[in-house]
Amino acid sequence: MSAVILESVLTCPHCGHTQKEAMPTDACQFYYECLACHTLLRPKPGDCCVFCSFGSVPCPPIQQECICRTNSATDSGSNSPLKSATPPVGR
Numbered sequence: 001m002s003a004v005i006l007e008s009v010l011t012c013p014h015c016g017h018t019q020k021e022a023m024p025t026d027a028c029q030f031y032y033e034c035l036a037c038h039t040l041l042r043p044k045p046g047d048c049c050v051f052c053s054f055g056s057v058p059c060p061p062i063q064q065e066c067i068c069r070t071n072s073a074t075d076s077g078s079n080s081p082l083k084s085a086t087p088p089v090g091r
């Protein structure tokens with residue numbers, strides 16, 4: 001289940017220039033310089049990278065582990081045995 005989009009279209013908030021950029025999968029890009037007006041973009045407060053703030057697609061870490069944004073667990077509550085059966089035998 002690795003349907004991670006690795007390309008995002010950044011939209012410059014200053015001049016409106018859009019630029020498709022490839023996102024690194026192992027790091028977050030914090031700064032991005034607009035190719036049109038050369039404004040150094042920075043993430044908005046609460047966002048981890050410029051792709052989350054200005055991109056059409058959030059960064060790969062956000063796509064993979066969507067724990068910080070979509071916290072709505074689909075708990076249907078149909079079959080949830082709360083009886084602590086056999087815990088994983090470990091240490």
Ligand SMILES: [Zn+2]
Pocket residue numbers: 012013014015016017034035036037038039
């Ligand atoms: Zn710009």
